[in-house]
Amino acid sequence: MLYIISAMGIEARAIIKYLDLKKTTDRPFETYQNEEVHLVISGVGKINVAGATSYLLKDTLRGLNHSDYVINLGICGSLNNKFNVGDLVLVNKVVDYERKRKYYTDILVKHNLKEGSIQSIDILNRNYEFEEDLVDMESSAFFEIASKFLFVHQIYVVKIVSDKVSKNQPLERLTKKYIDELIYDKLEEIFSFAKLVSSLLKLFQPILQQQDEEIIEKVSKSLKLTFSQTKQLENGYAYFKSNKRINPLFLEEYFNYIPKSKKERDAIFEDLKSKLYQ
Amino acid sequence: MKISNQNYTSETFSHIYIEKDALYYPLTNKITSKLNKSKIVYIDNYNEIFSRKNQNPFLQKLSPSLILAVNKGDFIYKGSTLCHNFEQQNFYYTNFVVNCLLDCDYCYLKGMNFSSNILFFVNLSDYFHELSRLLNVIKERPERGQGKLYLSISYDSDILLFEGIYPFLKEWIEFAEANPQITIEIRTKTSNYKKFLNYSPLENLIITWSISPKEVIAKYEKNTPSLERRLMAISQLLEKGWKVNLALDPILYIGENWRDTYKEFLNLLSVNINLKKINAITLGVFRIPVEYLKRFKKFFKSPISFFPYDTVNGVSSYPEELKSKMIEFVSSELEKIYDKRNIYIV
Ligand code: SF4
Numbered sequence: 001m002l003y004i005i006s007a008m009g010i011e012a013r014a015i016i017k018y019l020d021l022k023k024t025t026d027r028p029f030e031t032y033q034n035e036e037v038h039l040v041i042s043g044v045g046k047i048n049v050a051g052a053t054s055y056l057l058k059d060t061l062r063g064l065n066h067s068d069y070v071i072n073l074g075i076c077g078s079l080n081n082k083f084n085v086g087d088l089v090l091v092n093k094v095v096d097y098e099r100k101r102k103y104y105t106d107i108l109v110k111h112n113l114k115e116g117s118i119q120s121i122d123i124l125n126r127n128y129e130f131e132e133d134l135v136d137m138e139s140s141a142f143f144e145i146a147s148k149f150l151f152v153h154q155i156y157v158v159k160i161v162s163d164k165v166s167k168n169q170p171l172e173r174l175t176k177k178y179i180d181e182l183i184y185d186k187l188e189e190i191f192s193f194a195k196l197v198s199s200l201l202k203l204f205q206p207i208l209q210q211q212d213e214e215i216i217e218k219v220s221k222s223l224k225l226t227f228s229q230t231k232q233l234e235n236g237y238a239y240f241k242s243n244k245r246i247n248p249l250f251l252e253e254y255f256n257y258i259p260k261s262k263k264e265r266d267a268i269f270e271d272l273k274s275k276l277y278q
Numbered sequence: 279m280k281i282s283n284q285n286y287t288s289e290t291f292s293h294i295y296i297e298k299d300a301l302y303y304p305l306t307n308k309i310t311s312k313l314n315k316s317k318i319v320y321i322d323n324y325n326e327i328f329s330r331k332n333q334n335p336f337l338q339k340l341s342p343s344l345i346l347a348v349n350k351g352d353f354i355y356k357g358s359t360l361c362h363n364f365e366q367q368n369f370y371y372t373n374f375v376v377n378c379l380l381d382c383d384y385c386y387l388k389g390m391n392f393s394s395n396i397l398f399f400v401n402l403s404d405y406f407h408e409l410s411r412l413l414n415v416i417k418e419r420p421e422r423g424q425g426k427l428y429l430s431i432s433y434d435s436d437i438l439l440f441e442g443i444y445p446f447l448k449e450w451i452e453f454a455e456a457n458p459q460i461t462i463e464i465r466t467k468t469s470n471y472k473k474f475l476n477y478s479p480l481e482n483l484i485i486t487w488s489i490s491p492k493e494v495i496a497k498y499e500k501n502t503p504s505l506e507r508r509l510m511a512i513s514q515l516l517e518k519g520w521k522v523n524l525a526l527d528p529i530l531y532i533g534e535n536w537r538d539t540y541k542e543f544l545n546l547l548s549v550n551i552n553l554k555k556i557n558a559i560t561l562g563v564f565r566i567p568v569e570y571l572k573r574f575k576k577f578f579k580s581p582i583s584f585f586p587y588d589t590v591n592g593v594s595s596y597p598e599e600l601k602s603k604m605i606e607f608v609s610s611e612l613e614k615i616y617d618k619r620n621i622y623i624v
Contacts, residue, residue, distance in 0.1 A: 092293070092319050102326055104295075104319065106333060108341040110288040115317050151334045196286045204337050207579045232586070238575070239584035277586060 002194055003056050003070040004039040005049060007138050010176045011074045012041050014184040018191075029055055046096075046120065046141035053145040060149050067201040069154040071194065072142040075162035075179060076118060077171075079130040083116060083161050088186045090193070091157035093117035095132055096140035103143040106153035109196040113189065118159065124171060134159060154201065158193070160186055207238045212247065219254045219272075229269055236276035248276060290379065291396075293343040295319050295327045300346045303400040305444070309346060312443050316344070323347075328376075328393050336577040338394035339381055349374070349399035353408040357430070368416055368427045372409075373434040374399045374446065380436055380467060381500035383580035384528055387434060389570020396435070398444055406453055413457060430463040438470045447473055454483045465525065469503040471511035479519040484557060486523040487512050491543035494530055498582060505543075509550040516555045523557050526612075527624060528564035529604050531585070531596055540608050548615040559616060562624030563604050565595035 006012040009030065015021070021032035021039055029052045030041040042052030049072070060068050076089075083089060090113040094103040097119045107115070116133035120140035128135075139157045146155045160182050163172050208216075216237055220230040240248040254272065259265035294316045300306050310318065321327060324347035357369035376397040377387055388394070399405075409429070417425050431437065431450060441447050454462045461482045467489075474485070490498075492505050503511075516522055524547075532539060547553065564582070566574075571594050574583035587594035595601060605623060612621060 092317065093321075102322070104321075104327055104330070106338065106343075107293060108288060108337055109286055110292070117319070147332050151332045152330060153334055153337055199286050200337070200340075203340070204334060206576075207584075235575075235584050235586065239581050239586075242579050242584060243581035273586075 001060075001068045002037045002198070003068065004037060005042055005052055005056060005070065005072045005138075005142060006039065006074050007042050007044050007049060008074070008179075009041050010179045011183060012039060014180055014187060015039060015073065018184075018187045031056075042138070045137050046122065049138040050141040050145045053142050054148075057146060057149040065150065066204050066206065067198065068150065069156065069194075069197050069201060070146050070150060071156045071158050071190075072139050072146075073158050073183075073190065074136065074138070074160075075174075075182065076134045076136040076159040077163050077165040078133065078161045079119075079135055079165055080133055082133050083114065085161050085163060086182065086185070087114055087161045088189055089114050089116045089118075089134060089159050089161065091116060091118045091134070091139065091159060093132065094139045094143045094157055095119045096144075097121040097128060097131070099140075101140065101144070103140065103147065104152065105143075105156055106151075108153050109193070109200050111193050111196060113158075113193060118157065127168065130165075130167070134161065135165060156197070158190055207242055208234065212237060212241070215247075215251055219251050222255055222257055223259060223265055223268060223272075225265070225269060232273065233269075233276075236273050240276045250275065287340040289315075290342055291316050291344045292341060293317050293319060295321045295324070295343060295345045295395075297321055297324055297345075297347045299348045300400050303348070305400040305402070306346050308445075309344075309398065309400075309443055313344070321345075324397060328391070328395060328397055331392060333393050334577060335388055335391070335394040335573075336579075342377070342379065343395045345395055345397045346400055347397060348401045349404065353405045354412060354429070357428075369430075370412075370427060371430040371433040372405060374402055374405060374431070375435040375437050375440055375444065377434070378436045379439050380502045382467075382502065383498040383500075383578065383582040384530070384564055384566070386566050386570055388578065389566060389573045396440075398440070402446060402449060406449070409453070409460070410457075413459060417459070425459055427460045428463065429460055430465065432463075432465045436466050436468060437464065438466045438468045438473075441470065441473055451477050451480065451483065454480050458482055463523070467499065467502045467508065469507040469511040471514050474515055474520060475518065479515075479521065481521070484521045484523050485515060486525050486560075488525045488527065489547070490526075490530070491532075491539045493532060493539055497532070498530065498580065505546070506550075509547070513551045516552055521557045522555070524559045525562075526608065527560055527562040529561065529608055530564055530582070531600060531604065536604070537607055541611055544608075544611050544615065553616045556616070556620070558620045558622060559612065560622045560624055561605060561608055561612070563596055563601050565593055568592055568594045 016032050019034060019037050021034050021037060023032050025031045032039045038056060040052045040056045042049045092105060092107060092115045118134040118136055118139050119132040120136055120138060121128055143155060162174055162182055216234055220233060237248060259268055291313050294313060296318060298320055324345050327345055354370050354372050357371055377391060377394060413427060416427055450462060463484045463486055465486045487508055489508055495502060495505055512522055568589045588597045609621060
């Protein structure tokens with residue numbers, strides 16, 4: 001599943017249309033989704049994005065989440081001459097300007113996007129030091145919360161430069177149409193990058209999948225295994241699967257086997273184990 | 279140095295993370311100019327990248343990044359009890375490179391480190407200062423180990439993989455030459471022997487080749503050179519007079535016919551290299567701190583991770599009976615072809 005967080009509705013508009021997402025709820029955050037993508041509009045600022053990120057990722061803590069990934073997608077300002085208006089940037093370093101915390105994505109996919117660093121600040125209209133390439137108001141809080149749910153290679157910040165920021169100059173007001181077009185133009189590139197990430201994530205699937213867990217549970221229930229025996233069964237199952245590269249289908253024989261005594265159970269279990277480690 | 283044939287993973291070292299302090303070292307420039315296509319990200323401390331908790335070292339192996347840092351902590355460590363010290367009291371190890379591009383299923387580094395990214399410490403000169411200090415201490419107390427020091431310099435990596443971008447060999451060879459009371463050991467699975475031919479063999483520099491049966495290499499030592507290539511490298515250096523040790527370590531339980539496999543392997547050794555010229559051979563079965571094994575189980579899909587080991591004093595290994603059988607068999611077979619006095623069992 002791909003999760004997307006954008007701060008403003010106007011940033012999300014083009015994405016919603018492009019991916020044909022349907023609105024699912026208004027509260028606590030406006031949420032859109034289809035079968036493969038969930039998108040949340042968080043509102044501007046770190047607190048909003050932190051809340052929305054938790055809300056969006058809350059289900060990933062349950063179940064298998066190795067192929068899930070999350071992108072904070074939106075516009076940002078450029079603080080130096082490395083990036084121009086309209087540039088699409090994959091962020092490789094996120095700095096929380098006030099708290100001086102730093103976060104780094106693990107970029108393992110081969111891609112053609114530009115890369116740069118971003119500082120996230122609380123208030124835009126005051127003087128701040130230009131320490132990184134880009135500036136926004138969300139990505140550090142997004143990253144911090146997202147990394148409580150996912151591994152760092154599952155968390156991305158993708159920004160489009162909407163304006164150049166200069167010291168002591170008032171900020172430009174950007175029109176909705178301008179932002180919408182800026183984002184629309186980059187969607188193809190963004191989603192081909194997303195596809196690459198998704199292919200990479202499929203490479204890592206833990207040895208025990210959901211159906212394996214179910215088999216282990218069934219055997220454990222019918223044989224009335226102790227907690228420690230169930231753990232041993234899990235380990236043996238993983239050994240068999242990794243060694244022989246097939247599932248131990250013979251375990252099905254034990255689905256309806258009810259031992260008459262603990263002694264019998266232990267004997268059956270020892271026999272089962274020796275088959276797994278053969 | 280591409281290690282993945284997946285066309286969507288990025289090149290090895292597509293990213294270099296550089297500590298700001300490391301920028302003042304000439305070695306940093308040398309490395310970045312060799313890897314001039316890599317993207318550079320500046321960091322304050324290598325642990326920001328290396329020790330992040332929520333990394334996946336299994337996937338990072340497909341596209342490891344490089345981290346350039348300054349070691350501000352300890353340079354030299356006392357040797358672990360899990361390794362052999364060749365009866366040396368002053369057995370130490372050091373690491374100026376951490377992690378490896380090869381991918382052995384049993385590698386303890388995968389359990390020890392949170393990351394598979396490669397870490398280079400660029401302040402090699404500080405290591406030499408510390409070593410000189412240590413040598414002086416030992417010289418003043420000759421009762422401890424006859425004033426000698428044995429130092430393994432490739433514990434936490436296979437350093438010979440990196441000589442092309444981190445030219446450390448010359449400096450270590452010069453240090454060994456100037457300090458005969460130190461014996462330096464380089465452990466490797468590579469077949470990179472040619473660099474050594476630029477120097478004269480040294481009495482106090484030992485190259486230890488880790489070797490395993492072909493079946494083990496094929497199944498459990500991804501990206502490593504074949505046994506033939508390693509044996510070829512060994513015989514080249516033996517011929518030139520270099521001191522070479524062999525490490526038959528870890529000996530793995532590879533199914534019921536492990537005896538035949540190891541017997542055939544020893545036979546291959548005696549046919550391909552002049553064992554008489556080998557300085558020493560160490561033997562040891564697979565063993566690993568139990569905490570590291572837990573991480574193996576979380577990330578890695580090899581049967582090595584799931585064997586039903588016994589854990590004694592925090593170290594997991596084969597059950598005692600199997601362990602003794604394996605050691606006994608391999609050592610007695612080895613004794614038929616190699617001087618028993620130079621066999622060390624870990
Ligand atoms: S060669 Fe050595 S350091 Fe490298 S992966 Fe294998 S065991 Fe680990």
